[in-house]
Structure formats: C-alpha cells, structure tokens
C-alpha cells in the first residue's frame with residue numbers, strides 16, 4: 618500500500634471538481650475507511666507558510682481543504698481539526714488563507730500549533746534530534762492527513778509532503794533548529810526525524826497550481842493540473858518531483874528518507890490514475906545551488922566570502938521588525954533599515970519567509986541577475 622501514488626488530473630479550484638478528484642484518489646488508493654475510521658479525531662495539516670492569499674500559490678488552497686472536509690464528514694468523521702503554525706503571525710495566516718471561513722462553515726476546530734502545549738516526543742531511532750518539540754495537537758490527533766503544496770524551495774530545491782511536516786514543530790524551535798544544525802545535511806536529517814515521528818496516515822497534495830522560482834513563499838504560481846494522494850510521504854514526494862521535472866538526486870532529504878527506510882525506492886513506486894504531463898518548474902539559480910552545496914562544506918573561509926545573506930529592499934520594507942524578531946541568531950539590527958551581520962548569519966532565510974512585504978532577497982540571486990520570481994516552505 619505504501620508504494621502507491623494516485624494521480625488525478627484537475628485544472629481548477631472549482632469545489633465540485635476538486636471534491637470529485639479527491640474521491641477518485643480515495644477509490645484508487647483503496648481501504649480509506651480503515652485508515653480514516655469513524656470516531657477518530659482527524660487533523661488536517663496544510664502548508665500555511667505565510668499570510669498570503671490563495672492566488673499567490675504559497676499555501677494549500679482552501680478549496681482543497683474544503684473538499685476534503687466535505688468528504689470526511691460524508692464518511693461520518695465528526696471531529697476535524699485544521700492546524701499549522703507559520704514562521705510568524707499564525708492567526709493572520711488562518712484568516713488570509715481561508716482556514717477560519719472553512720472552520721466556521723463546517724464546524725472544524727482551528728489549531729494554532731504555537732498556542733497549545735508542547736509534547737516533547739523521544740524517538741531513539743532518530744538520527745539528529747532524538748527529542749522533538751511537537752505541538753500537542755499533533756500527538757493528540759488519532760489520524761493526521763498531510764496536505765502539502767507542490768513548490769520549489771530556495772534551499773532544498775523542492776518542498777512537498779516531507780518538508781510540510783517541519784511545521785508540526787512548535788514556535789521558535791523551528792528557527793532555533795536552523796541555528797543548531799548549521800549544515801544542510803544536518804538540517805535534512807531533522808526533516809527526516811520529524812517524518813519518522815509524525816508519520817501521517819495519508820497525504821493529499823495540492824498540485825493544481827504550484828509555485829516555481831523563488832519558493833516557498835515568494836515564487837511564481839504555475840499551472841500544474843494535478844492532485845496527488847498516497848499513504849506514504851516519500852512515495853508522494855518522488856512522484857511530485859518527477860512531475861515538476863526535477864532529478865530526485867538533487868532533493869537530498871528525500872533520498873535520506875529512502876535510505877532510512879521510511880518509504881519506497883523510486884523504482885518501487887507505483888503510479889496509478891491519470892497520465893498528467895510533466896511541467897518543468899523554474900528553479901533557483903545555478904549560483905544558489907553551488908553556494909548551497911559547495912561553499913558550506915568549505916567553511917569557514919569560502920563560506921564566509923560567498924555565503925548567501927538577506928538583502929533588504931528599501932522600497933518595500935515597512936520596518937515592521939518581524940525579520941529581527943524571527944532571526945534565530947540575532948543577526949539583524951534595524952535602524953533606518955534592517956541590516957544583517959554577515960558573520961552571524963547562518964543563511965537559513967527564516968527572515969525572508971516571515972517578511973510579509975516582499976522586502977528580502979537573497980544576495981546570491983540578486984548578484985547573479987537571475988531572479989526567480991519574487992523571492993520565498
């Protein structure tokens with residue numbers, strides 16, 4: 618069952634069509650009533666990285682959530698929770714991304730992961746973080762349905778099912794882990810540790826309109842026309858990566874998850890359903906990739922010289938101070954404008970993901986002159 622990925626062609630956010638698409642996914646996967654059984658508390662975990670409206674394609678579209686809620690209620694599921702926590706301003710995110718409206722219409726509970734207790738879960742088989750600070754909403758749910766959005770990610774190349782689960786960690790821990798891990802390799806092991814603990818029972822991906830370029834928050838919407846479903850995060854990510862024209866070898870955290878036995882190998886994945894054309898996504902620049910993979914390994918000399926840091930755009934900056942508040946290593950100061958201490962900066966770009974004003978770019982992308990979209994889990 619874990620090798621199966623159901624693919625449904627869907628080109629619109631029309632509620633009836635999306636609902637029909639998800640029902641088709643359930644039929645293709647089979648056994649859905651045993652996975653999501655009556656009487657269970659079901660937590661839906663969309664990708665709500667930023668308070669950006671659905672048309673920006675940074676977040677899981679509310680129509681996909683609404684369609685799934687309708688189907689679950691038809692199946693007799695009474696307790697449905699919708700939860701996440703953004704880098705900053707989660708209540709605003711729930712409002713702008715259409716979550717509050719759905720919750721009100723269907724009687725679901727909105728769960729701000731940062732406004733509840735933390736459950737520190739110990740897992741001896743984890744590689745980098747044995748103890749994970751999860752929101753108690755995550756550990757109290759009987760069933761978790763992961764609802765990622767297909768997007769390019771400025772540092773990890775791709776973000777989908779596995780990466781979306783990083784949002785189950787609570788509050789500032791998300792930023793602090795960037796500071797603790799220091800290297801891309803270590804950070805990726807944490808992503809896999811989170812998957813190893815959270816293990817959602819089902820994954821439904823919004824790939825109707827994805828995000829290319831400078832994702833995860835500031836790229837460009839791109840019509841992709843797919844809904845994907847799977848009981849396994851790794852299998853789903855493998856298929857989504859193929860559908861957007863990326864070589865799996867480049868998405869090293871997915872390869873790590875395969876090596877740790879958390880999903881099938883690429884050749885074992887079984888795709889069922891519609892034949893959906895590949896849409897090759899615009900990617901981060903070559904300069905960014907080189908800096909991300911090579912310079913970090915050559916620390917400290919080359920890394921200091923070439924490491925990407927945030928560049929602030931005075932015409933967009935409102936001096937709100939969120940970037941300063943978010944930075945896990947206190948590398949940002951604000952006088953007239955924000956400024957970054959290059960020595961302290963660890964290039965995590967949490968500041969960029971948190972900036973509502975599109976006022977932060979990466980120095981490497983700017984210098985190369987090949988900006989991908991506007992900038993942006």
Ligand code: SF4
Nearest residue numbers: 934935937938940972
């Ligand atoms: S760069 Fe963005 S987050 Fe930072 S102060 Fe300016 S508007 Fe606020």
Ligand code: SF4
Nearest residue numbers: 944962963965966968
């Ligand atoms: S300045 Fe931005 S990129 Fe640098 S460490 Fe702080 S949050 Fe991360």
